[in-house]
Amino acid sequence: MDNQTYNQIVNFIWGIADDCLRDVYVRGKYRDVILPMTVIRRLDAVLEPTKAAVLEMKEALDKAGVIEQTAGLCSAAGQAFCNSSPFVLKDLKSRAKQQQLKADFIAYLDGFSPNVQEILSKFEFRNQIDRMIDANILGAVIEKFVSPTINLSIHPVLEDNGEVKLPGLDNHTMGVIFEELIRKFNEENNEEAGEHFTPRDVVELMADISILPVVDKIKDGSYLVYDGACGTGGMLTIAEERLLEIANKYKKQVSINLFGQEINPETYAITKADMLLKGDGEQAENIKIGSTLSDDQHATKYFDFMLSNPPYGKSWKTDLDRLGGKGDITDTRFVVSHKDEPELKMIPRSSDGQLLFLANKISKMKHNTELGSRIVEVHNGSSLFTGDAGQGESNLRRYIIENDWLEAIIALPENMFYNTGIATFIWVVTNRKAPHRQGKVQLIDATAMKSPLRKNLGNKNCELTPEIRNEITKLLMNFAETEQSKVFDNREFGYYKVTVERPLRLAVDLSETNLDKFEQVCQVTDDMAVMSVLREVAKQLDYAMVMDYNAFLKKLDQAADNLDIKLPAKRINFIKSQFTEVNEQAAPVIKKIHKAGKAEKNSLYGLYDIENKIVEYEPDAALRDTEQIPLLHEGGIGAFFEEEVLPFAPDAWIDVAKTQIGYEISFTKYFYKPVKLRSLEEIVADIKVLEAETDGLLNEIIGG
Structure with missing residues (x-):
């Protein structure tokens, strides 16, 4: 039409x-x-x-x-x-x-x-x-x-x-009309259109990249197609059309069974209506209503092909509460065992649950068939980089990439969708990568591959013609380095997030002024015994500024023993809060001395050999910093630390217990094209022209 x-x-x-x-x-x-x-x-x-x-x-x-x-x-x-x-x-x-x-x-x-x-x-x-x-x-x-x-x-x-x-x-055009009406109503009401209806050209591209790369593996039989955010059902019906078309071309006898779930009653009703109009009464029964995240209606099923355009930038707080709250979610779709982590939590922030739909599909992949499963899902840019190492979004990217399931990500042109003009990306995920793709991820920049529409449809001002779709599919299947296609090692996108500590350095001010102030506090708290110990230590140290807090503590213990006064941790901490100040010239504060074990110096982990004992310093929270170290950095964490940290902070070390692995993907980094700057001669020439015009105007004004 x-x-x-x-x-x-x-x-x-x-x-x-x-x-x-x-x-x-x-x-x-x-x-x-x-x-x-x-x-x-x-x-x-x-x-x-x-x-x-x-x-x-x-x-x-x-x-x-x-x-x-x-x-x-x-x-x-x-x-x-x-x-x-x-x-x-x-x-x-x-x-x-x-x-x-x-x-x-x-x-x-x-x-x-x-x-x-x-x-x-x-x-x-x-x-x-x-x-x-x-x-x-x-x-x-x-x-x-x-x-x-x-x-x-x-x-x-x-x-x-x-x-x-x-x-x-046809049914899809009817779906487009429905969604356009819904969009117009939402705009009238000043509402956000939580779901962004996927245009037919994008759906056809998604169907092609789902099926064409594995067309040789499609055999006679039944295939299950699933969309966990099916909206008006267009993605399911187009995928079915393409599967049947390709199967017919290769003389395969296949039957397609569609499954979906939709939370919005209106769009659910539209999907059911479209299924009925196709004559698929049984298929219509496979479309369920409810939230896929908190009420998965297809929990026990596994699928061959899964396509979706889930809602992005939309809160899933209600689902979060139904699942038990962020700290108590145990759903195995979102909390998995991975490598040495029995509970890797892939739970994103409550303001945007789009990646949970991808996690849901991953849980439904078939692992016992030659074809396996292929997932093709649309996301906005935040899914590529939102979430720090150890957070839900990063953990999901890590889970997918470290299992070698991420085949490709395709950047689409802006203004491809009816309800949004933002940048969107197609994720291609499979648990049956071709041998030459294993351990690799392909990024495809298709942002410039578009054809303008004569008249906008909502925000949509361009389309993917059959020729453009074919070109994008070829880029995916050729798996070659071109201006629009880049291939990377899986580990290219990973990094260690390490916490860099530096020792706390405290000086102790034992001046008369400080002692007098503290004595007034002790009189109020009726704790003059502590004051007696402090007066004794101050006298021994000539009421000076002590640059070694550890030596001060030893003197304090000795004086307390001599005076038969107990100094529990509470009293020590009170003295510390009243008399110490951070001073970069002071000696590091010792946290712990390891009396057993191998004596060695290892500045990387904050351990130092002093008198044949391992000494661990107290970290200074104000100096704490983090570094992102690429997984592919030559020499790993140690080499990076020695090259990039120790030359500037020789007393620094890494808190190994806080080291985390993160993953993020930046299209800008790999496809950035710098704008060529104008030459100095061109700029000077333009300035002279402007000066000449300005002089002419000035003379004209004065002469007038």
Whole structure:
């Protein structure tokens, strides 16, 4: 369908709201009528050609006393759904009396099969009937939807000479129209469109890169396709189309089973409706409603192909609470055993749960088949780098890459989607990498590979033509270094995050002034015994500034023993808080002395050999710093530390217990193209031209 026809239908349906619902509904509530009526009219248009056959079947079944009639009526309708009422929607526009219209319209809705009833229930459409009847607008709404100027049927409307007057609508185009209506309603309400509907051209690219690289592994049989954020179902149906198309091309006998889950009742209803319109009544039962994150309806299933465009930048706080809170989540989709970590938590911040959908799909990969599983998922840029080492986002990237499942990431052009203009990326994940890809990740920069649209569709101002999609797919399959394609070792994206410590250096001020102040405190706390010890030590040290806190402590212990006064840790810490100050000239404060073990000096880990004993210093929190050391750094952590840290801080060491591994991916780093600066001669020439123009203007003003 061309953009003109598409826009005509969207604008016509949008106009129904303004023509019929104004003054009855506030603008934010238009959707409660328009969306379900669009579905009803779509189903009605599909059922119109077989209405007589359905009524004949209904009469026969009634005479035979058959109670369960759905299967027979759907068979007569030639669809996975039916309507056994005596009406089609066009019949109802002629009702003059509102009560008769209401009764007939309810009878018409009651005539739909149970699967359609569920769709209407999710729209909560029956709640609107009385309101429309009271306002005398139901008839006008029906009349608008059955207007001969638009066609919501799958069949084209023909002129008398056989030429197409109005083209039919395939299921995906119907989905696009639904989503455009939802987008417009959200904009009217100043809402964020949590999910970004995926245009057909992007879906087709995703389907191609899911299937074409493994086409030689596709054999006769059944394949399962899954989308955990299926929206209006377009991604599932396009993937099915491409699988069947490719299978037919290679003479393979395959059957496709679609599975999905959607949290939004309206888009869930749309998906179910589209499944029914395709004649896939059984497939429609595989589409579930609810949150994939906290209520996975396909928990025990594994899939061959998984495609999704999950919501990004959207809070998942409600799901987080249902799962037990961040500290108590035990769901094995999001908390896994990996290498030496029995519980690697892949739980992102509550403000953005997009990566959890990827983790969910990874948990559903098949590991016992030759094909394995292929995941193709759209994310925004934050999934590449958000999250520090040890945090959920980084842990998920680490889990995927260290298991060698990340095949490629493709950067798409901006403004590819209807509801957002931000940068987006396609992740390609598989547990069956080709041998030549193992241990490698391919990055593809397709940001400049686009064709402009003649007219914007929402935020979408460009598209991926079949030629462009083919070019991107070839870049993926060729796996070669080009200007748009780069290949890296898995470890290129990993780094150690190390905590660099430096010793705490304390000086002790034993001046008379300090002692007098402290004595006043001791008098208040009735702890003059401590004061006696301090006076003794200060006297021994000539009331000076002591630059070695460790020596001060020894003197303090000796004096306390001589005076038979106990100095527990609480008293020591109190003295420390009152008399010490950080001084970079002072000796390091000793935290612990290891009396056993191998005596050695190892500045990397903060251990020093003093008198054949291992001494560990107290770190200074104010001087604590972190460093990111690439996993591929030659010589590892030790070499980096000696080259980049010790020359500037000779007393530094690394707290090994805090070392963590992180992963992040920066497209800018690998595909950055510096802008060529203008030469000095060009700049000087421009300045001279400007000066000449300025002089001319000045002379003109003065002369005038």
